Amino acid sequence: MRNAIYLILALLILGCEKENGLTSQIELENLYEIKDDPSDPIKHRVYEIYDRYGVPVYFNDTIGKIFVKRDVTGKDVYRYETLDLAWGFTSYNRLTYTYEYMTDPEEQLKALGIIEDYLKLAAKPLWPFNFFVTKSAKTIDTQDQEKIYEKGSYTINYRTVLMTGDWTDSQIITLPETMMKEMVKSKIMNYTDLLAAFNDVSDKVWYGPMWSELDPHWYDYVDGTTWPRYFFGPSALSDSWFGCNVMAPEELAEFRAAVRAAIGQFGFVSGSKFTSVMSPANMEDDLNGYITEILQHSKEEFEQLWGDSPLVMKKYEILCKIITDELGVEL
Known part of the structure; x- marks a missing residue:
């Protein structure tokens, strides 16, 4: 009888361990945190902006991976988190975004300079949740209609400002102020009671x-x-x-x-x-x-x-x- 009880307890313990191995352990709190990499000038500059303003800058829409669980074979399972610009404040636009990523370090540094100038100029309520910078971008809607984002342009989305590169010298100078004015325009529409x-x-x-x-x-x-x-x-x-x-x-x-x-x-x-x-x-x-x-x-x-x-x-x-x-x- 005693052996039977021990056997049941052993099976329960093994079952709990197996269940724990399959249980989701998703942790979201550090997903948008930027880590410093002093050996990489771009990553270090991105970190400096994040450290000072708390605003992440991304050059790729895959912003990180989240540990989900460890499967029965002991292999780690991850979910890759990406920026989805189709989300609005109360709706989803059903748009498919495609990007040509910006990989040229010189262009990336120009982008980071524009972004830092914007954050210096704009009041904190006008800071976006994050910036996403690409060389080019386009959207395709459910009717297969394409929209091309011109080089040197930007769009203010729900949480993300999307910027496309190849800026002229004059754009580098004027873009921070222009973006700030457009951000005012987008933000003020939210104050329905005050309006x-x-x-x-x-x-x-x-x-x-x-x-x-x-x-x-x-x-x-x-x-x-x-x-x-x-x-x-x-x-x-x-x-x-x-x-x-x-x-x-x-x-x-x-x-x-x-x-x-x-x-x-x-x-x-x-x-x-x-x-x-x-x-x-x-x-x-x-x-x-x-x-x-x-x-x-x-x-x-x-x-x-x-x-x-x-x-x-x-x-x-x-x-x-x-x-x-x-x-x-x-x-």
Whole structure:
């Protein structure tokens, strides 16, 4: 009887040991930690950035491997963790990403210089979770439609800023500031509660109609000039507007001032994204127009251009409060 009990206990112990060998032991806490390698200039520079800012930089989308278990033969089983840029904050884009990896150390050092300049310039709320740098990249959607990411470009994803290389000298200088402005634009959209006051400034019925319906005197602004009536609209505020090439500088400035007064009375700084003869279709288009306008001008310049439009300045102050107080960005 005693031998039978010993046999049962032995079998239980062996069974527990076997079960422990098959049990998952996934550890995620150190997955994104960067280790120093002083013998490798690139890895050491990546570590220095991580050590100072806490932001990892990757040149490969396979960022590490996770020990899962030891199988019955005693062999270690790993799961390889990769960056998946198709994830959004609340959705999955169902895109397949392919990359040409950046392997040239000189190009990698250029990338790390741009990234470090960005982190020095941007407030901490504008730092991404990580950077991923490639030589080139493309996506393929479920309809087999391809999108090529041009060299020297970048995209701001949910957790990752994807950068593609071969930067020009001018891009190396300007890219950190340009990226910071785009990051402000992407971050501010998340403050939906704080944007409620912004959305309440302009009357809801002002969104979507033709300008001439909102203001019966809309085309009076161009009376007495030689320019066609269809010239008059918010497209004239863009530096790419065709009228910039045919108007004298003083005349263009006067024309644009009239446009700002006309659309500013409704609290708008832009028109419909589809046609200049209509007001913004909705509050999201209105907000996008404001963010673009704010990031193009200093605070002094904005006040000089729009200061005579009380509704515009009211919206501007609301957004400035979010940008400076919540995002820590000085305008």
